[in-house]
Amino acid sequence: MPRPRSPLVRTALANLHRPGSSTGALVTALGFGLAAFVLLAAIQSSINGNIARSIPRDAPDYFVLDIPRDREADFRALVLSADPAAAIRVVPAMRGAILAYGHEGAMQRVSELEEIPEGAWALQGERGLTYSDTVPEGNSLVEGEWWAPDHAGEPQVSVDAEFARAIGIGPGDLITVGVLGVERTARVANLRQLDWENMSFNFVLVFSRNALEDAPHNLTATIDMQGREPGGALLRQMVREFPSSSVIEVGQVLGEAQAILGQVGLATFAAASVAVLAGLAVLLGAIAAARAARTYDTVMLRVLGASRRQILAMQLAEYGILAALLAAVALALGVPLGWLVITRLFEFDWLPDWTQILGVLALGAALVLASALAGSLPLLRAKPARALREL
Numbered sequence: 001m002p003r004p005r006s007p008l009v010r011t012a013l014a015n016l017h018r019p020g021s022s023t024g025a026l027v028t029a030l031g032f033g034l035a036a037f038v039l040l041a042a043i044q045s046s047i048n049g050n051i052a053r054s055i056p057r058d059a060p061d062y063f064v065l066d067i068p069r070d071r072e073a074d075f076r077a078l079v080l081s082a083d084p085a086a087a088i089r090v091v092p093a094m095r096g097a098i099l100a101y102g103h104e105g106a107m108q109r110v111s112e113l114e115e116i117p118e119g120a121w122a123l124q125g126e127r128g129l130t131y132s133d134t135v136p137e138g139n140s141l142v143e144g145e146w147w148a149p150d151h152a153g154e155p156q157v158s159v160d161a162e163f164a165r166a167i168g169i170g171p172g173d174l175i176t177v178g179v180l181g182v183e184r185t186a187r188v189a190n191l192r193q194l195d196w197e198n199m200s201f202n203f204v205l206v207f208s209r210n211a212l213e214d215a216p217h218n219l220t221a222t223i224d225m226q227g228r229e230p231g232g233a234l235l236r237q238m239v240r241e242f243p244s245s246s247v248i249e250v251g252q253v254l255g256e257a258q259a260i261l262g263q264v265g266l267a268t269f270a271a272a273s274v275a276v277l278a279g280l281a282v283l284l285g286a287i288a289a290a291r292a293a294r295t296y297d298t299v300m301l302r303v304l305g306a307s308r309r310q311i312l313a314m315q316l317a318e319y320g321i322l323a324a325l326l327a328a329v330a331l332a333l334g335v336p337l338g339w340l341v342i343t344r345l346f347e348f349d350w351l352p353d354w355t356q357i358l359g360v361l362a363l364g365a366a367l368v369l370a371s372a373l374a375g376s377l378p379l380l381r382a383k384p385a386r387a388l389r390e391l
Contacts, residue, residue: 031329034364038334039341041360042352046342049351060200060222063248064238065093067219071242075221078241082234085226089137091201094217095126098205099183100176101169107176108167119166122204129177131207138198144171144190147208155211157186160204164191175205179215186211319373323365330361 067075072090079086100107110123117123133149135141135158147156157175164170169188176185186207194202200222225234238247335357342348 030326030368031333034326034330034361035333035337037360037364038330038357039338041357042335042338043341045353045356046338046348046351047346049353050348053349053351059198059250060087060089060224061250062223062225062234063250064221064223064242065218065246065248067221067242067245069217069219072219075219075242078237079223079234082237083225087224087226088221089201090219090221091130091132091136092212092217093220094129094179094212094215096129096177096179096184097126098123098175099178100174100185101167102173104174107174117166117168119162122160122163123167127205128203129179129205129207129212130201130203131209131212133209135192136201136203136206138195138200138202139192142191142193144188147189151208152210155184155186156189156208157211158190158192158206159188160194161191162194163204164188177205179212182215184211184215315373316369319369323368326368327361327365330364331357 064075067090069092075090076088079088098110100109102108113123133147133151135146142161144158146158159169159175169175171188171190173188174185175188176183178184189208192206194204196202201220223234235247235249238245335352338352339350342350
């Protein structure tokens with residue numbers, strides 16, 4: 001490292017690494033505290049970025065479950081009375097479990113599996129089932145063809161492509177599901193690619209109408225309020241008119257999720273604050289412990305002709321270098337740890353807000369600098385004659 005030309009900077013660097021200096025203890029105490037702040041900023045901003053990116057612009061305002069099938073017209077009329085421009089999508093929905101799958105004549109019973117194949121999560125317990133005359137919105141066919149709207153032959157089923165690969169089936173194979181104790185078998189007509197992040201209806205299994213229409217079931221709907229902001233009036237009306245239905249407000253759910261993350265962040269912030277306060281105590285303690293030596297240095301500089309402004313500039317340089325060193329340590333520790341937590345633990349994309357991270361660093365460095373200068377300002381008021389008599 002080249003030697004600085006400025007004598008003030010040279011003196012500041014010498015003070016940081018001279019014998020008896022507390023620089024190492026300060027870097028350890030304050031560096032880890034600031035690193036915790038950087039870690040928190042990186043994690044929170046990345047999570048918020050992932051949430052913001054995963055929510056489509058056309059995400060619905062409400063999900064409504066268990067709408068009576070014979071009251072679909074009443075439901076639509078109620079929503080449109082609140083917002084005539086509202087976009088309503090209604091699909092039949094029921095619960096059922098996959099009981100068997102495979103080639104005709106050699107089907108595998110799920111109950112006889114020793115272990116569930118990797119990626120075949122839909123074999124566990126009951127899943128949402130539906131039927132449709134057309135390809136569901138947001139889905140795309142990757143293999144096979146969709147059945148005709150008036151299909152009346154052998155019951156057909158469309159399967160999520162990833163799930164089909166996990167259990168080793170394709171078009172032409174069979175799937176048996178149990179719906180309210182009744183086994184229903186359908187032939188795989190096609191495979192679909194689902195977009196799980198579009199916040200719309202995504203069913204692993206979609207049947208032809210003649211496969212499930214006669215089974216007892218209700219309706220599920222999404223509502224996108226176009227003409228006005230979603231409010232509580234519509235919710236109150238739906239609760240009153242459809243007491244057996246459940247209404248999920250998307251914005252409220254996301255708000256609650258962010259509130260939980262905020263509470264976790266607050267706990268981390270509190271722990272990091274304790275670490276930083278402890279580090280500041282070490283800093284002020286080091287300044288107090290070295291007061292005699294610092295007073296001697298200040299007096300000697302004053303005797304040699306240095307002005308208070310020059311001495312203050314030297315202290316600014318010293319503690320500014322210390323603050324920059326602490327910021328570098330915090331960045332070097334906090335960012336990699338944040339990357340590990342986001343990408344390995346949460347399995348999210350790494351989307352930090354660098355403005356927020358650098359803002360946290362700048363605030364921490366400014367706090368260190370201000371505390372150090374506040375502890376050193378009394379030295380500037382030392383009178384050379386009196387100080388020399390007391391040394």
